[in-house]
Amino acid sequence: MIVPREPQTPASVADHYDELDPFYREIWGEHVHHGLWTTGRETPDQAVETLVARLAETMALEPGQHVCDIGCGYGATAEWLAKHYEVRVTGITLSSAQFLQAEERAARSPLLQFMRQDWLANTFEDDAFDHVFAIESSEHMPDKQRFFDEAYRTIRPGGRIAVCAWLARERAAPWEGRFLLEPICREGRLPGMGSATEYCAWAEKAGFTVDGIEDLSTKVRRTWALCAGRVAGKLLTEPRYRRYLLDARSRNRIFVLSLPRIWLAYATGSMIYGLLTAHKPLGPA
Numbered sequence: 001m002i003v004p005r006e007p008q009t010p011a012s013v014a015d016h017y018d019e020l021d022p023f024y025r026e027i028w029g030e031h032v033h034h035g036l037w038t039t040g041r042e043t044p045d046q047a048v049e050t051l052v053a054r055l056a057e058t059m060a061l062e063p064g065q066h067v068c069d070i071g072c073g074y075g076a077t078a079e080w081l082a083k084h085y086e087v088r089v090t091g092i093t094l095s096s097a098q099f100l101q102a103e104e105r106a107a108r109s110p111l112l113q114f115m116r117q118d119w120l121a122n123t124f125e126d127d128a129f130d131h132v133f134a135i136e137s138s139e140h141m142p143d144k145q146r147f148f149d150e151a152y153r154t155i156r157p158g159g160r161i162a163v164c165a166w167l168a169r170e171r172a173a174p175w176e177g178r179f180l181l182e183p184i185c186r187e188g189r190l191p192g193m194g195s196a197t198e199y200c201a202w203a204e205k206a207g208f209t210v211d212g213i214e215d216l217s218t219k220v221r222r223t224w225a226l227c228a229g230r231v232a233g234k235l236l237t238e239p240r241y242r243r244y245l246l247d248a249r250s251r252n253r254i255f256v257l258s259l260p261r262i263w264l265a266y267a268t269g270s271m272i273y274g275l276l277t278a279h280k281p282l283g284p285a
C-alpha cells in the first residue's frame with residue numbers, strides 16, 4: 001500500500017471536505033466522484049450518473065431494500081438510488097458541511113437518512129443492511145481491513161458490497177510512488193492507497209467472496225481534464241479562488257497540485273480506478 005509521509009487522520013479528512021466544501025460543489029457538483037464515459041458522448045452530468053448506475057447494477061437492488069452509502073458526500077448518490085430503485089439509503093460522512101447538505105435531501109425523501117460518523121467506528125447493528133457500497137471513500141480510511149470487516153459485519157448473509165476506489169498500480173516503481181502516488185495521498189488526505197490485489201485480499205479476509213474487480217481507468221480519467229479546466233477558469237475569473245490559493249492559512253490548498261498529478265498518474269498507468277464487487281456468502285443451510 002502507498003502511504004503518505006505525513007499521517008492523515010479522520011479529522012484531516014473531515015477538514016479537507018469542510019474547508020473545500022464551496023469549491024467542491026462548484027467544481028465537482030453534488031456528486032464528488034469520477035464520471036464514467038461508456039460511449040464517450042456523455043455530458044459530465046450524465047457521466048457521474050452513469051458511474052452510479054454501473055455501481056447499482058452490480059448490487060442488483062430491489063425496491064424496499066436497505067443500503068448503506070459509506071462516505072456519502074452530499075447524498076446525491078443516495079438520492080439517485082432511492083429515486084431509481086426505491087431503496088432506503090443510510091449515508092454516512094465525516095464532513096459536517098456535507099452532512100448539512102445531505103440533510104436537505106433527507107427532508108425531501110422518507111427513503112433517505114444521513115449521519116455524521118466514522119465508518120471505522122460505526123454504530124450499526126450486525127446484518128443491518130441488504131447491501132453496502134462506497135464510492136471513493138475507502139481511500140480515506142487508515143485501516144482498510146477494518147473497512148471491509150465492518151462491511152461484512154453489517155451486511156446480511158447473501159448481501160453485496162460494491163466499492164469504487166482509487167488504486168495504485170501493482171508493484172509501482174519507486175519514481176511513481178515518489179512523484180505521483182505518495183503526493184496524491186498526502187495532498188488528498190488519503191492515509192493509504194491500495195492495489196487491486198490488496199483490495200481483493202482485504203475483502204476475502206473479511207469473509208467476502210470477491211466477484212470481480214474491474215479496471216475503469218480509461219473510462220473515468222477524463223474527469224481530471226474537466227476539473228483542471230474548471231479550476232483554471234475559476235482562477236482566471238473569480239478572485240476568491242485566487243485569494244484562497246494564495247492564503248498561507250488555507251490548509252487544503254495543496255490539493256490543487258494533485259489535479260495535474262492525478263491526470264498524469266492515469267496517463268502513465270500508475271493510478272487505476274477500480275470497481276470491486278463481492279458478496280457475503282449465505283453460509284451453511
Ligand SMILES: C[S@@+](CC[C@H](N)C(=O)[O-])C[C@H]1O[C@@H](n2cnc3c(N)ncnc32)[C@H](O)[C@@H]1O
Nearest residue numbers: 031032033071072073093094118119135137140
Ligand atoms: C470523494 S468523497 C465521495 C463522496 C460520495 N461517495 C460521492 O461519490 O459523492 C469521500 C467521502 O468519504 C467520506 N469518508 C471518508 N472517510 C470516512 C470515514 N472514515 N467514515 C465515513 N465517511 C468517510 C468523506 O466524508 C466524503 O464524504
